Amino acid sequence: xxxxxxLGSHVSVSxxxxxxxxxxxxSSVPPYLFWYVQYPNQGLQLLLKYTSAATLxxxxxxxxxxxxxxETSFHLTKPSAHMSDAAEYFCAVTLNTxxxxxxxxxxxxxxxxx
Amino acid sequence: xxxxxxxPKFQVLKTGQSMTLQCAxxxxxxxxxxxxxxxxxxxxxxxxxxSEGTTDKGEVPNGYNVSRLNKREFSLRLESAAPSQTSVYxxxxxxxxxxxxxxxxxxxxxxSIL
Numbered sequence: 126x127x128x129x130x131x132l133g134s135h136v137s138v139s140x141x142x143x144x145x146x147x148x149x150x151x152s153s154v155p156p157y158l159f160w161y162v163q164y165p166n167q168g169l170q171l172l173l174k175y176t177s178a179a180t181l182x183x184x185x186x187x188x189x190x191x192x193x194x195x196e197t198s199f200h201l202t203k204p205s206a207h208m209s210d211a212a213e214y215f216c217a218v219t220l221n222t223x224x225x226x227x228x229x230x231x232x233x234x235x236x237x238x239x
Numbered sequence: 240x241x242x243x244x245x246x247p248k249f250q251v252l253k254t255g256q257s258m259t260l261q262c263a264x265x266x267x268x269x270x271x272x273x274x275x276x277x278x279x280x281x282x283x284x285x286x287x288x289x290s291e292g293t294t295d296k297g298e299v300p301n302g303y304n305v306s307r308l309n310k311r312e313f314s315l316r317l318e319s320a321a322p323s324q325t326s327v328y329x330x331x332x333x334x335x336x337x338x339x340x341x342x343x344x345x346x347x348x349x350x351s352i353l
Contacts, residue, residue, distance in 0.1 A: 169329070
Protein backbone atom coordinates (compact mmCIF):
# COMPACT_ATOMS: atom_id res chain seq x y z
CA UNK A 126 0.00 0.00 0.00
CA UNK A 127 1.12 3.54 -0.63
CA UNK A 128 2.18 5.84 2.19
CA UNK A 129 3.91 9.16 2.84
CA UNK A 130 6.28 10.26 5.56
CA UNK A 131 6.70 13.90 6.49
CA LEU A 132 9.90 14.56 8.38
CA GLY A 133 9.47 17.06 11.17
CA SER A 134 6.14 17.84 12.79
CA HIS A 135 7.25 21.46 13.21
CA VAL A 136 9.56 23.63 11.09
CA SER A 137 10.55 27.15 12.14
CA VAL A 138 11.96 29.76 9.76
CA SER A 139 12.50 33.49 9.78
CA UNK A 140 10.62 35.75 7.44
CA UNK A 141 12.53 35.90 4.15
CA UNK A 142 14.31 32.57 4.69
CA UNK A 143 14.04 29.46 2.53
CA UNK A 144 11.18 27.11 3.35
CA UNK A 145 11.84 23.36 2.94
CA UNK A 146 9.21 20.82 3.99
CA UNK A 147 10.11 17.19 3.43
CA UNK A 148 7.94 14.41 2.09
CA UNK A 149 8.97 10.87 1.16
CA UNK A 150 6.56 8.43 -0.39
CA UNK A 151 6.27 4.69 -0.71
CA SER A 152 4.50 3.23 -3.70
CA SER A 153 4.87 0.12 -5.80
CA VAL A 154 3.61 1.90 -8.92
CA PRO A 155 4.01 5.47 -10.19
CA PRO A 156 2.20 7.75 -7.80
CA TYR A 157 0.28 10.97 -7.95
CA LEU A 158 1.47 13.35 -5.22
CA PHE A 159 -0.15 16.40 -3.67
CA TRP A 160 0.65 19.15 -1.20
CA TYR A 161 -2.19 20.73 0.74
CA VAL A 162 -2.13 23.67 3.15
CA GLN A 163 -4.42 24.15 6.15
CA TYR A 164 -4.84 27.54 7.82
CA PRO A 165 -6.29 27.66 11.35
CA ASN A 166 -9.93 26.64 11.59
CA GLN A 167 -10.15 26.00 7.87
CA GLY A 168 -10.21 23.02 5.55
CA LEU A 169 -7.37 21.90 3.31
CA GLN A 170 -6.50 23.82 0.15
CA LEU A 171 -4.56 22.36 -2.76
CA LEU A 172 -1.10 23.90 -3.16
CA LEU A 173 0.15 21.80 -6.06
CA LYS A 174 0.07 18.32 -7.55
CA TYR A 175 2.38 15.98 -9.46
CA THR A 176 0.72 13.81 -12.08
CA SER A 177 3.71 12.47 -14.07
CA ALA A 178 4.16 15.45 -16.39
CA ALA A 179 6.95 17.84 -15.36
CA THR A 180 8.96 16.75 -12.33
CA LEU A 181 9.19 20.34 -11.05
CA UNK A 182 5.72 21.50 -10.14
CA UNK A 183 4.81 25.09 -9.39
CA UNK A 184 1.90 25.87 -7.12
CA UNK A 185 0.12 28.79 -5.57
CA UNK A 186 1.68 31.40 -3.29
CA UNK A 187 5.19 30.88 -4.70
CA UNK A 188 5.56 27.26 -3.59
CA UNK A 189 7.05 24.52 -5.73
CA UNK A 190 7.94 20.86 -5.35
CA UNK A 191 10.23 18.50 -7.21
CA UNK A 192 9.44 14.84 -7.81
CA UNK A 193 12.58 12.72 -7.45
CA UNK A 194 11.91 9.08 -8.23
CA UNK A 195 15.41 7.93 -7.24
CA GLU A 196 14.95 9.43 -3.78
CA THR A 197 11.18 8.73 -3.54
CA SER A 198 10.79 12.32 -2.45
CA PHE A 199 8.47 15.24 -3.16
CA HIS A 200 9.81 18.08 -0.99
CA LEU A 201 8.02 21.44 -0.88
CA THR A 202 10.06 24.66 -1.14
CA LYS A 203 9.59 28.39 -1.22
CA PRO A 204 12.57 30.75 -1.67
CA SER A 205 11.41 33.40 0.80
CA ALA A 206 8.99 32.80 3.65
CA HIS A 207 6.22 35.26 4.44
CA MET A 208 4.35 35.58 7.70
CA SER A 209 1.17 34.52 5.91
CA ASP A 210 2.77 31.13 5.10
CA ALA A 211 2.39 30.03 8.71
CA ALA A 212 0.06 27.03 8.51
CA GLU A 213 0.04 23.25 8.52
CA TYR A 214 1.13 21.47 5.36
CA PHE A 215 0.14 17.97 4.31
CA CYS A 216 1.70 15.73 1.71
CA ALA A 217 -0.58 13.09 0.17
CA VAL A 218 -0.21 10.22 -2.28
CA THR A 219 -2.47 8.15 -4.45
CA LEU A 220 -1.92 5.74 -7.31
CA ASN A 221 -2.52 6.41 -10.99
CA THR A 222 -4.54 3.24 -11.53
CA UNK A 223 -8.33 3.44 -11.38
CA UNK A 224 -10.18 4.90 -8.41
CA UNK A 225 -7.77 5.58 -5.61
CA UNK A 226 -8.04 7.26 -2.28
CA UNK A 227 -5.67 9.86 -0.93
CA UNK A 228 -3.30 8.81 1.83
CA UNK A 229 -2.09 11.75 3.91
CA UNK A 230 1.07 12.31 5.86
CA UNK A 231 0.86 13.44 9.47
CA UNK A 232 1.50 17.07 8.59
CA UNK A 233 4.19 19.69 9.23
CA UNK A 234 3.39 22.91 11.01
CA UNK A 235 5.35 25.84 9.59
CA UNK A 236 6.15 28.65 12.02
CA UNK A 237 7.40 31.95 10.59
CA UNK A 238 9.05 34.48 12.88
CA UNK A 239 9.63 38.16 12.06
CA UNK B 240 -19.03 30.09 -4.90
CA UNK B 241 -19.64 27.89 -1.86
CA UNK B 242 -17.71 24.73 -2.86
CA UNK B 243 -18.12 22.19 -0.05
CA UNK B 244 -20.40 23.19 2.82
CA UNK B 245 -20.47 21.36 6.14
CA UNK B 246 -22.99 21.74 8.93
CA PRO B 247 -22.81 22.18 11.83
CA LYS B 248 -19.42 23.85 12.40
CA PHE B 249 -19.29 22.92 16.10
CA GLN B 250 -21.13 20.36 18.18
CA VAL B 251 -20.90 18.97 21.71
CA LEU B 252 -22.51 15.61 22.42
CA LYS B 253 -22.84 13.33 25.40
CA THR B 254 -21.66 9.75 25.20
CA GLY B 255 -24.35 7.59 23.61
CA GLN B 256 -26.10 10.39 21.74
CA SER B 257 -26.48 10.23 17.98
CA MET B 258 -26.06 12.89 15.34
CA THR B 259 -25.66 13.40 11.62
CA LEU B 260 -23.04 15.60 10.02
CA GLN B 261 -24.18 17.13 6.76
CA CYS B 262 -22.11 17.85 3.66
CA ALA B 263 -23.13 19.36 0.34
CA UNK B 264 -21.08 20.33 -2.71
CA UNK B 265 -22.09 22.55 -5.60
CA UNK B 266 -19.32 21.63 -8.07
CA UNK B 267 -21.16 18.71 -9.70
CA UNK B 268 -18.49 16.32 -8.41
CA UNK B 269 -19.00 12.58 -8.63
CA UNK B 270 -16.92 11.45 -5.64
CA UNK B 271 -17.27 12.47 -2.00
CA UNK B 272 -15.31 11.60 1.14
CA UNK B 273 -15.44 11.86 4.91
CA UNK B 274 -12.22 12.22 6.93
CA UNK B 275 -11.38 12.72 10.56
CA UNK B 276 -8.38 14.77 11.68
CA UNK B 277 -6.67 14.09 14.99
CA UNK B 278 -3.46 15.73 16.30
CA UNK B 279 -0.34 14.07 14.95
CA UNK B 280 -2.26 11.64 12.77
CA UNK B 281 -3.04 13.61 9.64
CA UNK B 282 -6.36 12.91 7.95
CA UNK B 283 -7.84 9.43 7.97
CA UNK B 284 -10.54 8.32 5.59
CA UNK B 285 -13.76 7.15 7.23
CA UNK B 286 -16.02 6.45 4.24
CA UNK B 287 -16.18 7.49 0.64
CA UNK B 288 -18.65 7.49 -2.23
CA UNK B 289 -17.07 6.97 -5.63
CA SER B 290 -20.31 7.94 -7.37
CA GLU B 291 -23.96 8.56 -6.59
CA GLY B 292 -25.52 5.39 -5.21
CA THR B 293 -22.30 3.80 -3.94
CA THR B 294 -20.50 3.97 -0.60
CA ASP B 295 -17.44 2.15 0.71
CA LYS B 296 -15.47 1.88 3.91
CA GLY B 297 -12.21 3.71 4.35
CA GLU B 298 -9.48 3.29 6.92
CA VAL B 299 -11.49 3.94 10.11
CA PRO B 300 -15.21 3.17 9.50
CA ASN B 301 -16.14 1.63 12.86
CA GLY B 302 -18.85 3.55 14.69
CA TYR B 303 -19.97 5.49 11.62
CA ASN B 304 -22.51 5.18 8.83
CA VAL B 305 -22.94 7.24 5.69
CA SER B 306 -25.63 8.08 3.17
CA ARG B 307 -25.13 9.46 -0.33
CA LEU B 308 -28.46 11.20 -0.50
CA ASN B 309 -27.98 12.47 -4.06
CA LYS B 310 -25.10 13.69 -6.17
CA ARG B 311 -24.69 16.83 -4.05
CA GLU B 312 -25.07 15.50 -0.50
CA PHE B 313 -23.15 12.99 1.59
CA SER B 314 -23.96 12.66 5.30
CA LEU B 315 -22.05 10.99 8.14
CA ARG B 316 -23.93 9.52 11.10
CA LEU B 317 -22.71 8.64 14.56
CA GLU B 318 -25.28 6.22 16.01
CA SER B 319 -23.91 6.10 19.57
CA ALA B 320 -21.18 8.68 20.11
CA ALA B 321 -18.08 7.73 22.08
CA PRO B 322 -15.32 9.99 23.49
CA SER B 323 -12.88 8.42 20.99
CA GLN B 324 -14.89 10.06 18.24
CA THR B 325 -13.97 13.53 19.45
CA SER B 326 -12.28 14.97 16.39
CA VAL B 327 -12.50 17.43 13.52
CA TYR B 328 -14.45 15.97 10.61
CA UNK B 329 -13.87 17.04 7.04
CA UNK B 330 -15.94 16.36 3.99
CA UNK B 331 -14.33 16.51 0.55
CA UNK B 332 -15.32 16.04 -3.05
CA UNK B 333 -13.57 15.43 -6.36
CA UNK B 334 -14.57 15.50 -9.99
CA UNK B 335 -13.97 11.78 -10.36
CA UNK B 336 -12.18 9.13 -8.42
CA UNK B 337 -9.15 9.04 -10.65
CA UNK B 338 -5.92 9.49 -8.77
CA UNK B 339 -4.95 12.76 -10.43
CA UNK B 340 -8.12 14.60 -9.39
CA UNK B 341 -7.59 16.93 -6.42
CA UNK B 342 -10.04 16.84 -3.58
CA UNK B 343 -11.85 19.98 -2.41
CA UNK B 344 -12.48 20.30 1.32
CA UNK B 345 -15.07 21.90 3.51
CA UNK B 346 -14.13 23.92 6.60
CA UNK B 347 -14.81 21.06 8.99
CA UNK B 348 -17.07 20.14 11.90
CA UNK B 349 -15.47 20.27 15.33
CA UNK B 350 -17.11 17.56 17.42
CA SER B 351 -16.61 16.97 21.15
CA ILE B 352 -18.02 13.92 22.90
CA LEU B 353 -18.24 14.23 26.69
